[in-house]
Amino acid sequence: MNDLSTAPKTGDRTGERTATVYRMVMDKHICPFGLKTLHLLKSQGYRVDDHHLTTRAETDAFKEKHGxxxxxxxxxxxxxxGGYEELRRFLGKPVKDPKATSYKPVVAIFGMGALMALATSWLASGALLTAMTAELFIAISMCLLAIQKLQDVEGFATMFLGYDLLARRWVPYAYLYPFGEGLAGGLMIAHALDWLSIPIALFIGGVGAVSVFYAVYIQKRELKCACVGGGSNVPLGFVSLTENVMMFAMGLWVLLT
Incomplete structure (x- = not known):
């Protein structure tokens, strides 16, 4: 089963498509891409001759033999x-470009924020669409966005400094921003300490909205948005502007109600 002396020859003699896969299957490690490769081939109707590389030495020998x-x-x-991505290309499947811009993180965050807001409103009042739902959606979304930033504050700060007007003048603000956003969101969910949550939301939301608008619509710069963390490929623009406007509007709403 593990003979590496010759390149595998798989044919189509019976009309059935066949493929040979060499993958790592060890006591303490089973390659996840190997499992994905098997699933992909079988889902496309291939009969798979599955060869296990059970030791590091066997794996290294295989790599050296085939370059x-x-x-x-x-x-x-x-x-x-080739590997998993090359197989996807061979089968005509899309391959993710790690440098490509994507709004998926934003859709996931706001989608979960909306779902949590609806669920909480239903639990609290027995109704889905209430004023509470809108408030919770914004506050919960603030917390979810803060989580993304807090996973890598250094990375967020580096990207944030590229466009935020206040952070450029006072660098520590870039490090404080995620904590302020999360704190304000949490307090607004609880309707607690309005004297603290309202100024934070109005301040960071207002400064953020002005900074994004200036960078994108006045300077016409093409930047990545730090709104979902420093490693994101979300373009700076409407999404980040919306995030900051929502925070500002939430602070104003709580202040006036």
Whole structure:
């Protein structure tokens, strides 16, 4: 099963598509990409000849023989296709570009914020759409966005300094921002300490909105948004502006009601 002496030859003699996969299957490690490769091939109707690389030495020997740096490796008709991403390309499946811009993180955060707001409103009042729902949506979304930033405050601060007007004048503000956003959101969920949550929301929301508007719509700069953390590929613009306007509006709403 683990003979590496010759390149695998898999054919189509019976009309069934076949493929050979070499993947790491060890006592303390089973390659996740190997499992994904098997699933992908089988879902596309391939019969898979599954070869396990059970030791580090066996894996290294396989890599050296075939001149590859990673496993799993897939072969079809005696031809090496490559790793998991190369297999997806071979099968005509989309491959994620790590540098491509994406709004998925924002959709996930606001989607979960909306779901949590609806669920909490239903629990508290027996109704889905109430004034409380809108308040909770904004406050919960603030907390979820703060979580993204707090996972890597250093990365967030670096990206944030690229466009925030106040942070450029006082760098520590870039490090304080995620904590302020999370604190204000949590207090607003509880309707507690309005004297603290309202000024924070009005201040960081107002400064943020002005900074984003100036960078995007006045200077016409193309930047990445730090709103969902320093490692995101979300373009700076409407999303970040909306986040800050929501915070400012929430602070104003709590102040006036």
């Amino acid at each position: 590859v740096k990673t496993t799993p490796q897939t072969f079809v008709g005696g031809e090496r296709i």
